[in-house]
Ligand SMILES: Nc1ncnc2c1ncn2[C@@H]1O[C@H](COP(=O)(O)OP(=O)(O)O)[C@@H](O)[C@H]1O
């Protein structure tokens with residue numbers, strides 16, 4: 038009962054604690070850099086989380102949304118001198134058009150056919166990015182200026198951190214608001230009981246389209262900040278790494294738990310930054326995590342922890358707290 | 364016929380749960396050599412769950428525990444295909460044949476001599492003698508058959524797999540009254556030819572004419588069990604047969 | 611670039627596509643399974659063949675079965691890991707797990723073979739044939755012949771053999787197949803092992819045509835998607851024809867429009883097929 042009364046404070050307190058985290062961890066540059074990357078990749082993953090956990094489909098086109106944010110920002114800022122606010126607006130506009138097109142084409146496709154086509158979108162996007170001169174071709178886009186807006190200038194990861202944190206907090210708020218919204222409920226209904234959805238006058242196609250349009254800008258906004266952080270964008274943003282990372286982040290910890298993708302990304306990036314065994318072995322580790330999570334932990338690490346805890350205190354044989362679907 | 368010899372199939376303490384809800388509690392049930400046992404009960408009584416549990420099989424996913432003993436051998440730890448190879452052949456309630464395959468192909472799959480372990484494998488000639496209709500339609504796809512033909516094909520498929528015990532889940536459901544009689548007579552004939560049969564039947568009136576013994580199932584429990592002649596006069600059977608809801 | 615040359619290129623390429631896709635045809639159409647690690651398994655087959663020949667000096671005809679054995683092992687291991695997901699027919703999870711496997715295979719291959727491009731030369735690929743101004747190699751002829759043989763054998767096995775019948779029974783109704791005494795786990799493992807073997811064979815045959823890279827799997831699998839979808843999911847003959855058609859399309863598109871965008875063009879074909887007959891894919895699957 039106290040838990041439910043404390044609930045409104047969980048998010049603000051967590052948010053403040055997160056902001057202070059890099060300083061609490063010693064404040065070294067590598068720590069800031071890791072934190073910025075974790076925040077950006079977590080934001081990227083939240084876009085996919087909404088599709089996978091709420092809508093129940095697996096979009097493999099989300100790297101394209103991330104890349105379109107990164108490319109839009111890098112081209113608009115380096116070639117046309119737009120400021121960060123304008124590039125963000127432009128990113129959202131571009132990605133909405135792209136998402137609408139992809140959602141429209143795949144509207145009737147289900148399950149793995151949907152995934153298959155969205156995967157193909159990613160592959161094609163990569164070949165286009167690597168070959169189209171407008172996108173810099175294989176050279177990519179260079180000369181992205183530092184993030185500078187209304188007197189605030191961020192060049193290093195230390196300076197970028199409050200920005201990355203702010204973006205993350207906004208996205209966390211958006212995702213939790215989405216889950217409480219009518220659209221969020223409709224998405225769950227479509228996911229769990231399509232027949233009931235139709236009977237209650239919810240059109241699965243329209244819900245899907247809308248959720249896509251909510252989800253894509255979230256992932257794209259990560260690409261927006263990533264462009265400023267990297268100062269260089271190439272077709273590398275479309276390599277399978279981002280796709281595998283997103284999927285792992287979404288399934289590793291547990292579905293429909295607000296902080297799960299953030300924790301998932303944090304686990305992966307921490308391993309890569311601080312416990313790396315070289316790029317190739319890291320890839321094997323990441324892929325293995327994804328395989329194991331899905332094959333053996335249907336409820337993710339969270340489920341594992343819950344089960345372990347309930348095993349430990351089996352004194353009263355209370356029924357398990359089944360807050361999430363299996 | 365049942366005598367004192369040990370039963371062919373014996374079930375002890377068999378339970379099944381769907382998401383923690385108990386759907387089946389069978390303390391003891393036995394089938395004897397060449398016996399045709401009818402299992403009756405209202406919709407949802409647990410009849411399908413019972414035969415599924417005997418094979419550790421279901422289209423849902425119940426949790427099953429208990430002992431299943433065939434000819435003195437405990438099968439409880441075996442998976443479904445192994446139990447089938449021992450001679451437990453279930454013809455399920457619906458989707459009982461392969462629709463995308465022809466009748467001949469449905470019948471082509473048969474037990475190897477090793478798996479049959481001496482039990483009779485019905486030859487294609489046996490099958491077509493028993494079910495002349497199937498012979499005429501051997502080139503048709505399973506999905507093109509009528510309800511009655513599907514039941515025949517379902518039974519025929521099982522006969523190709525060297526059954527020791529045949530378990531039939533409502534073979535007469537949805538069939539025209541005349542066909543019901545044909546199907547039940549065929550089953551009676553199989554029992555007379557030496558098979559041990561468990562027949563689930565909603566049509567108690569028709570069933571009681573062909574079975575040797577009958578068990579009444581209600582809420583997953585055996586409420587009454589006895590020779591067909593006794594059970595015919597049992598008031599509880601009359602109630603079930605009338606379709607009334609016992610409370 | 612004359613027309614006859616493009617037709618020859620298209621025919622060879624088409625047989626190559628069909629051969630690459632054969633494992634998926636069986637997986638998806640016959641057993642209702644998917645494998646997004648297919649492209650990386652292709653890459654692995656190519657590198658094993660290359661490594662066996664260049665590092666160990668094994669003859670081509672020994673390197674092929676070696677690559678196929680590794681393919682069988684990888685396919686088996688994949689399916690063993692996700693057997694429960696397969697039995698629950700949780701295709702979405704199966705799909706993500708196979709993506710994960712593809713990623714692991716790519717990392718492992720880069721670790722073992724390095725990330726630089728290699729050329730897989732075989733005795734056949736070095737033997738040219740000129741007819742007028744048309745050019746091809748004995749490798750190209752071998753691709754066409756092997757593909758035709760594999761397709762004929764596969765069609766025969768699926769339609770007429772007890773093994774093929776078992777696989778079709780499991781595909782249509784795994785639950786009913788269990789009641790027919792079929793060990794469905796073994797069938798699923800077998801189908802994945804077959805997928806591993808055929809994609810390795812395809813790699814050993816086809817990869818000599820282009821430089822090989824450990825990162826090539828990501829894109830390679832698209833060809834397979836398109837062939838399987840275009841061929842009408844699981845139809846063996848359909849896949850063969852679709853492969854051939856797509857090969858000709860790619861050859862002409864590459865020669866007269868742009869070779870860099872050949873994959874993108876294939877994707878447009880895929881989308882067109884899916885949008886023109888949206889129910890087509892799911893309707894044909896299984897026999898329910
Ligand atoms: N897949 C399932 N999930 C949950 N409950 C089920 C499932 N299948 C059957 N039940 C329940 O188990 C009980 C017995 O069902 P069943 O064996 O099918 O009865 P019968 O065959 O006698 O009509 C019923 O109460 C039914 O609701």
Ligand SMILES: [Mg+2]
Pocket residue numbers: 410411412456532
């Ligand atoms: Mg029933």
